[in-house]
Amino acid sequence: MRVLIVEDERSLAREMQHFLEKEHYNCDLAFNGAKASEFIAVNPYDFILLDIGLPDANGLDLIPEIHQHNADAYIIIITARGELADKVSGFNLGADDYLPKPFSLIELHLRLQAITRRKFGHNQFLIEFGGFSIDTKARSFQFKDTFIDLTKKEYDLLSYLVMNKNRVLDRMQLTEHIWGAFFEDDFDSNYIDVHIKNIRKKMLPFDESNWIRTIRGVGYKFEAPQ
Numbered sequence: 001m002r003v004l005i006v007e008d009e010r011s012l013a014r015e016m017q018h019f020l021e022k023e024h025y026n027c028d029l030a031f032n033g034a035k036a037s038e039f040i041a042v043n044p045y046d047f048i049l050l051d052i053g054l055p056d057a058n059g060l061d062l063i064p065e066i067h068q069h070n071a072d073a074y075i076i077i078i079t080a081r082g083e084l085a086d087k088v089s090g091f092n093l094g095a096d097d098y099l100p101k102p103f104s105l106i107e108l109h110l111r112l113q114a115i116t117r118r119k120f121g122h123n124q125f126l127i128e129f130g131g132f133s134i135d136t137k138a139r140s141f142q143f144k145d146t147f148i149d150l151t152k153k154e155y156d157l158l159s160y161l162v163m164n165k166n167r168v169l170d171r172m173q174l175t176e177h178i179w180g181a182f183f184e185d186d187f188d189s190n191y192i193d194v195h196i197k198n199i200r201k202k203m204l205p206f207d208e209s210n211w212i213r214t215i216r217g218v219g220y221k222f223e224a225p226q
Contacts, residue, residue, distance in 0.1 A: 001046040002026045002177050006036040008055050019105040033057025040065050044173055045073040052079040063093040074115050127162055130207055134159050143206035153178060157195050161222040170219035
């Protein structure tokens with residue numbers, strides 16, 4: 001999952017980034033509205049954590065930009081302001097949640113998890129398809145009672161495809177969501193294809209169905225086999 005943190009308190013922003021990256025999110029930081037606008041216009045995000053009191057803008061003014069360029073992103077307003085009017089304005093503009101400062105990073109993580117379950121239609125941490133199941137809390141994958149050993153990147157890629165079932169994801173989208181904005185030193189453009197091949201190979205002994213479709217010249221789509 002990719003997250004944009006828009007927060008002018010740099011120590012807090014970096015603390016949030018450090019915590020969420022340990023929880024396997026990829027995070028970008030914007031300390032002002034201008035930088036946030038740049039990120040929003042060019043990068044796809046799953047979540048945008050948006051402070052209202054930015055040095056050069058009211059964070060609420062960024063919400064229409066988010067809807068224009070990142071229509072699938074979920075917005076959590078994070079601010080020290082507690083006035084009811086701010087909350088009403090945020091929700092009326094399309095924010096999905098509101099978290100007042102000070103807040104616990106654990107609570108922030110729980111809010112993200114709750115939105116993820118709502119967003120992808122899962123009420124619990126278990127995602128099931130066919131005889132397979134993904135436990136998003138334990139970060140495990142299994143077929144019935146047999147655990148299937150996936151690498152971290154394979155798990156991240158498969159779970160992201162499953163959560164976006166029936167949606168075509170191009171290679172750049174998948175790359176940015178798995179590796180983030182800064183690729184590893186040994187990154188290769190064929191990594192996505194290699195990981196997909198390995199995932200299919202590990203699933204094949206249990207189910208020969210083609211759960212992950214190749215969309216030629218574009219990327220991949222997870223869907224129930226015909």
